[in-house]
Amino acid sequence: MADAAPGLALIVQSGGFDRVHYAFALAAAAAAIGRPAILFVTGRALPVLTPEPGWHALDPADDGSPPAARERYLAERGLATLAELVDSCGALGVRVIACELGWRSLGHDAAPPTRPELRVETAGLVTLLTTAGPGWQMVFV
Structure with a gap:
């Protein structure tokens, strides 16, 4: 696939609302x-x-x-809310990987139930690195 657009891999580590919001906005835009x-x-x-x-x-x-x-602030201004961006990422087929180590660091022995519209898979960094091919952009948020 020489003509294929390079992919975008976003590592979303910060739990700050604005960072998570923007990561989902970037992913939705790329998929769109x-x-x-x-x-x-x-x-x-x-x-x-x-x-x-x-x-x-x-x-x-x-x-x-x-x-x-913050979600109300965005909605009042006609901007995409985080809830809307999560739905958009699901509809656009953005691949979502939940870090197994991350779940454990939050005290979960196994991944808790996740939002079904996102089709979340639980895996680790090796999966991310083998999925993001040569030429992909990787952004740490």
Whole structure:
């Protein structure tokens, strides 16, 4: 596939609402223009992948506001909310990998239930590195 667009792999480690929001925005944008995208989610960002508490359990936004307040702020301005971006990533086929080590670091012996619309797989860094092919861009968020 010499003509294929290079993929985008995002390592989402920060649990800050704004960082997680932007990672999902980047992944959705890449997928929307035909670029393969992977979200490798780990650490304090992992709650975004769960149905409950989901993104509500993320760390505050950069301005210190709680996730629910930041989500309302985005919605009031007609901007894509994190909830909408999560749905978009699922619909656009963004590959989502939840880090097995990350789950364990949060005290889970096994991966908890995840959002079904995202088709989350639990794996590790080797899976990320073997999936992201030569020429892919890798961004740490």
